[in-house]
Amino acid sequence: xxxxxxxxxxxxxxxxxxxxxxxxxxxxxxxxxxxxxxxxxxxxxxxxxxxxxxxxxxxxxxxxxxxxxxxxxxxxxxxxxxxxxxxxxxxxxxxxxxxxxxxxxxxxxxxxxxxxxxxxxxxxxxxxxxxxxxxxxxxxxxxxxxxxxxxxxxxxxxxxxxxxxxxxxxxxxxxxxxxxxxxxxxxxxxxxxxxxxxxxxxxxxxxxxxxxxxxxxxxxxxxxxxxxxxxxxxxxxxxxxxxxxxxxxxxxxxxxxxxxxxxxxxxxxxxxxxxxxxxxxxxxxxxxxxxxxxxxxxxxxxxxxxxxxxxxxxxxxxxxxxx
Amino acid sequence: xxxxxxxxxxxxxxxxxxxxxxxxxxxxxxxxxxxxxxxxxxxxxxxxxxxxxxxxxxxxxxxxxxxxxxxxxxxxxxxxxxxxxxxxxxxxxxxxxxxxxxxxxxxxxxxxxxxxxxxxxxxxxxxxxxxxxxxxxxxxxxxxxxxxxxxxxxxxxxxxxxxxxxxxxxxxxxxxxxxxxxxxxxxxxxxxxxxxxxxxxxxxxxxxxxxxxxxxxxxxxxxxxxxxxxxxxxxxxxxxxxxxxxxxxxxxxxxxxxxxxxxxxxxxxxxxxxx
Ligand SMILES: Nc1ncnc2c1ncn2[C@@H]1O[C@H](COP(=O)(O)OP(=O)(O)O)[C@@H](O)[C@H]1O
Ligand SMILES: [Mg+2]
Numbered sequence: 001x002x003x004x005x006x007x008x009x010x011x012x013x014x015x016x017x018x019x020x021x022x023x024x025x026x027x028x029x030x031x032x033x034x035x036x037x038x039x040x041x042x043x044x045x046x047x048x049x050x051x052x053x054x055x056x057x058x059x060x061x062x063x064x065x066x067x068x069x070x071x072x073x074x075x076x077x078x079x080x081x082x083x084x085x086x087x088x089x090x091x092x093x094x095x096x097x098x099x100x101x102x103x104x105x106x107x108x109x110x111x112x113x114x115x116x117x118x119x120x121x122x123x124x125x126x127x128x129x130x131x132x133x134x135x136x137x138x139x140x141x142x143x144x145x146x147x148x149x150x151x152x153x154x155x156x157x158x159x160x161x162x163x164x165x166x167x168x169x170x171x172x173x174x175x176x177x178x179x180x181x182x183x184x185x186x187x188x189x190x191x192x193x194x195x196x197x198x199x200x201x202x203x204x205x206x207x208x209x210x211x212x213x214x215x216x217x218x219x220x221x222x223x224x225x226x227x228x229x230x231x232x233x234x235x236x237x238x239x240x241x242x243x244x245x246x247x248x249x250x251x252x253x254x255x256x257x258x259x260x261x262x263x264x265x266x267x268x269x270x271x272x273x274x275x276x277x278x279x280x281x282x283x284x285x286x287x288x289x290x291x292x293x294x295x296x297x298x299x300x301x302x303x304x305x306x307x308x309x310x311x312x313x314x315x316x317x318x319x320x321x322x323x
Numbered sequence: 324x325x326x327x328x329x330x331x332x333x334x335x336x337x338x339x340x341x342x343x344x345x346x347x348x349x350x351x352x353x354x355x356x357x358x359x360x361x362x363x364x365x366x367x368x369x370x371x372x373x374x375x376x377x378x379x380x381x382x383x384x385x386x387x388x389x390x391x392x393x394x395x396x397x398x399x400x401x402x403x404x405x406x407x408x409x410x411x412x413x414x415x416x417x418x419x420x421x422x423x424x425x426x427x428x429x430x431x432x433x434x435x436x437x438x439x440x441x442x443x444x445x446x447x448x449x450x451x452x453x454x455x456x457x458x459x460x461x462x463x464x465x466x467x468x469x470x471x472x473x474x475x476x477x478x479x480x481x482x483x484x485x486x487x488x489x490x491x492x493x494x495x496x497x498x499x500x501x502x503x504x505x506x507x508x509x510x511x512x513x514x515x516x517x518x519x520x521x522x523x524x525x526x527x528x529x530x531x532x533x534x535x536x537x538x539x540x541x542x543x544x545x546x547x548x549x550x551x552x553x554x555x556x557x558x559x560x561x562x563x564x565x566x567x568x569x570x571x572x573x574x575x576x577x578x579x580x581x582x583x584x585x586x587x588x589x590x591x592x593x594x595x596x597x598x
Contacts, residue, residue, distance in 0.1 A: 078433035084426035088340035100329035101434040
C-alpha cells in the first residue's frame with residue numbers, strides 16, 4: 001500500500017538531513033505508527049508521500065502509483081499537523097469543499113457522509129458555525145472528520161491527538177480502531193510512545209531522519225524477553241555458562257535476571273540450572289514496554305544522543321500521564 | 324473539471340467574504356440607482372422631447388442623444404478601467420498567498436487534484452468575482468440607459484470584456500509573484516508598477532534621447548515587450564466606447580500572450596515548490 005525505497009530529503013542545501021534513505025513498506029489493514037522525537041522527520045515523510053514536498057532522492061509509491069501522480073491520492077485522507085482550514089467557512093462547508101476536492105460529485109452523498117461524520121466526532125451541533133470560532137480541539141475533530149469523509153482506504157494522521165483533551169484522545173483512539181475494523185489502513189505520526197503502543201500493529205522508529213527499526217509492536221515489546229528467576233546460585237562457573245547462553249544477565253541476592261530472545265533459550269537455561277540440582281522457586285516474565293524498546297533502539301543508534309532523547313522521553317511520558 | 328469548478332466556487336466565496344468586493348458592489352448599486360431614478364428621458368414617437376438629469380433640463384435644442392449616452396458610458400468605462408481595476412487588484416491579491424499558507428496548502432495538495440488545476444481554479448475564481456462586479460455595473464447601466472433613451476450602444480459591452488481581459492493579464496502576473504514570494508503586498512505593488520510604468524514604456528522613444536548607453540534602450544524595449552500594455556489597452560477601451568476606430572488590436576493579443584506566459588511560469592514554479 002505504501003512503499004518507499006531509500007527516500008531522502010535534505011534542507012538548506014544539505015545541511016539538514018530530514019530523511020536519510022528511509023525504506024518502509026506498509027501493508028493494508030493495519031494501524032502503522034511512525035514514531036520518533038520531534039524533528040525526527042515524520043512530517044517530512046508524510047508530506048513526501050502526499051506530494052506536498054519533493055524527495056531529494058529515492059522512490060515512493062501509494063497504491064502502486066508514484067507519489068507525484070494525483071491518482072495516488074485518490075483514496076487517501078490526510079489530517080495535517082497544525083492544519084488551517086478556510087476561516088470564513090462553516091464546519092459543514094469545509095467538509096463539502098473537502099469532499100468535492102476528493103471527487104465526491106453527488107451532493108446528496110456529500111451531505112449524508114458529512115452528517116454521519118460530524119455526528120461521529122461530536123461536531124454536529126457546530127456545523128453551521130464559522131470555524132473561526134472553533135477551539136483547537138474542535139478544529140482537530142473537524143480535521144479528523146474531513147480526513148475520512150470520502151471513505152478513503154488509507155488515512156494519514158500527523159499527531160492527531162495534539163491539543164486534544166484526555167477524553168478526546170480516548171475517543172480518537174476508539175475511532176481509529178473502528179476504522180481498522182472496517183479494513184482501513186491508518187498511518188499515524190506520533191511522538192507519544194504510549195499512544196502508539198496502545199493502538200498500533202506495526203511501528204517504525206525514526207531518529208534524526210534515519211529509520212532505526214520497523215517491526216510489529218508485538219515483536220518490539222517481546223523480542224527481547226526478560227525473566228526474573230528466583231534461585232540461589234553460588235556456582236561462579238555455572239553463572240558464567242548461563243551468561244554465555246543468554247543475551248544479558250544480572251544477579252542480585254538470590255534473584256537472577258536474564259534476557260533471552262525466545263523461550264527455547266530460556267528453557268535451556270532452566271535445564272542448566274536443574275542439571276546442577278539448583279532449586280528454582282519461581283520464574284517471572286517482564287513484559288518490556290515499547291518505551292524500553294524505543295530507548296534501547298535509539299541507545300543502540302548512538303549513545304551521544306541518549307541524554308537528549310531521555311529528556312524528550314520524560315517530557316512525553318509526563319505529557320502522556322497528564323493527558 | 325468538477326474539482327477545478329469546486330476550487331473556483333470556493334475562491335468566489337472567499338472573495339465575497341472580503342469587504343472590498345462588497346464595497347465595490349454597493350458603489351455599483353448606488354450608481355445604478357442614480358441612473359435609474361435621477362435620469363429622466365422623455366421620448367415621444369422615438370424622438371427626444373426632453374431630458375432631465377437631477378431635475379435640470381439641458382438644452383432642448385441641438386441635443387445629441389447618442390453622444391450623451393456615449394459620454395456617460397465612457398465615464399463609466401474609465402472609472403472601471405482605473406478605479407475598478409485598482410480595487411480588483413487590491414481585493415484579489417491575497418488569494419494566492421492565502422492558499423499557500425502553511426497548514427492550508429498541505430491540505431489542498433493532499434487532495435487528488437493536480438497543482439495546475441488547483442491554480443487554474445484559483446485564477447478562475449478571482450476572474451469570476453471581478454467579472455461579476457464589472458458586468459453588474461456595465462450591463463446594469465447599459466440596460467438602464469438603453470431602455471430609457473432607446474440608444475442601444477453595443478461597444479460599451481465590449482469595453483467590459485476588455486477590462487476583464489486586462490485584469491486577467493495583470494492577475495496572471497500577480498499569481499506568479501504570489502507563488503514566488505507568497506506576499507500579497509508584493510503582488511499588489513507589482514501590478515501597480517506595471518500600470519504606472521506602462522505609459523512610460525509606450526513612449527520610450529522619447530526617453531531614448533536622455534539615455535547615454537544603448538543597453539538601456541534594449542532594456543526598455545525588452546520591458547515593453549514583456550509587460551502587459553495597460554496604457555494602450557486603456558486607449559482602446561476609450562476609443563471603442565466612443566465609437567472611434569481602433570487602429571490596432573495588437574496591444575490586446577500581445578498582452579494576452581504575455582499573461583499566458585506569466586501564468587505558465589506560475590504553474591511551473593508552483594509544481595517545483597515544496598510546502
Ligand atoms: N521547510 C524546511 N526547511 C528547513 N528545514 C526543515 C523544513 N521542514 C523540516 N525541516 C527540518 O527537518 C527536520 C525534520 O522535521 P519534521 O519532519 O517536521 O520532524 P517531525 O515531524 O518528526 O517533528 C527538522 O530538523 C526540521 O527542522
Ligand atoms: Mg511533525
